[in-house]
Amino acid sequence: MLRSQMYTYSYPHPAVATDLCVFSLDEEFRLCVLLIKRGLKPYLGHPALPGGFIKVDEESLEQCAARELEEETGFTKAYLQQFGVYSSPDRDPREHVISVAYFALVERDSETPTAGSDASHADWVEVSKALHDDLAFDHATILADARAALIRETEQSPIVLQLMPDEFTLSQLHKAYEGIYGRELEPANFRRSLNKDWLVETGEYQRGHQRPAKIFRANPNL
Amino acid sequence: MLRSQMYTYSYPHPAVATDLCVFSLDEEFRLCVLLIKRGLKPYLGHPALPGGFIKVDEESLEQCAARELEEETGFTKAYLQQFGVYSSPDRDPREHVISVAYFALVERDSETPTAGSDASHADWVEVSKALHDDLAFDHATILADARAALIRETEQSPIVLQLMPDEFTLSQLHKAYEGIYGRELEPANFRRSLNKDWLVETGEYQRGHQRPAKIFRANPNL
DNA sequence: TCAAAAGTGTTTGAGGTACACCCATGT
């Protein structure tokens, strides 16, 4: 470790960090968020959103969010979107910390994530449960806002596909949408409302205990 | 002036500011934005968005935006909405400045604004013209984003009323919507699409050179 | 042949667009 060095400014500066709501789907295609257990003093032991401070003069907040995502969870190349800024002077007891919040969409399977990560304990928690956990700082508010932003974005773009595995059936996609919206969708209407340009058929079928379901892939051309 | 004092931190902090896109309507109900002429060195003399640095440990960004609005333009009690964050390390040549952008909606008439204000030269410029001015920093990008955010918000809430004078006709409101959307709207359909709960009739009529128009007021209960 | 999931068709109604039309006024 290097000797501590001081950084001085002619007027006060706040600390600036990114907080990440990393979303994925579990085996049943329910919406989950990645929470870490805090290992440091304010809110020690509490579940919290991953995140970290910006590298001043080196990176933008988008880059900071992407870096933190990789450092803390191992995920790279995830979909990232900024959705909120939290700036109350007393939201962090240590100093005035302004937090810019992003949500990230990842597919759960691609490697075992959260392994080899900074945060010793990172866990996927169903979003509706996470909101009732005793999250550190104002992270419960941030998470609620993230879910709202995700819903809004889902209504007008195919980002849900960022959460899906490479291959999936329409029933699975259906469950994913229901999990995000938090309500049931008529299967027939769901199929029709779905923009077929977003998907391509693989030609394969998933054989189960009933009629086999067509297997789809996300359209590589957006 | 007090002696200069230094503020020190154990790791680098960025500067954090708010930038304001203050929108209003001109006599013809065209959308205008308030621009100041920079009196300081980077981009000296260029038109720019009003704004300023956050008071650390004292205020949130919302409060900072409201304060800057009042200090630089004299407007108080305006509608304020956050819509973007700009954080590229080199967007300001002096140091790494993270800017959180708000748009404000004001009615042009309520007192002469921009008088008694910090900024010696503040002027209303039609938005489409302002976008082609040589704005300081990345303010052209910010302004374009603000217009997009305003359109999105206009589509789903009655914020346009924040721009209107106390009393107005449907034709005037019609023009305001056309100015914001940047396209013409069928008068008949505009009337129908308008949520009548947002308005109350005054019972008065504006007499002009043709059929008199009903005069409305924004519904005080939202 | 039956249960259960996959997938299709059809009716209904809400909401938006286009456009024809009537109304009230000053000149």
Add this chain to the structure above:
DNA sequence: ACATGGGTGTACCTCAAACACTTTTGA
């Protein structure tokens, strides 16, 4: 009376909700 902007009615289209219906499999 007529031009002009204020204001209404209506036909049409699209799209989403609801729900009845057919298909394909394993057991």
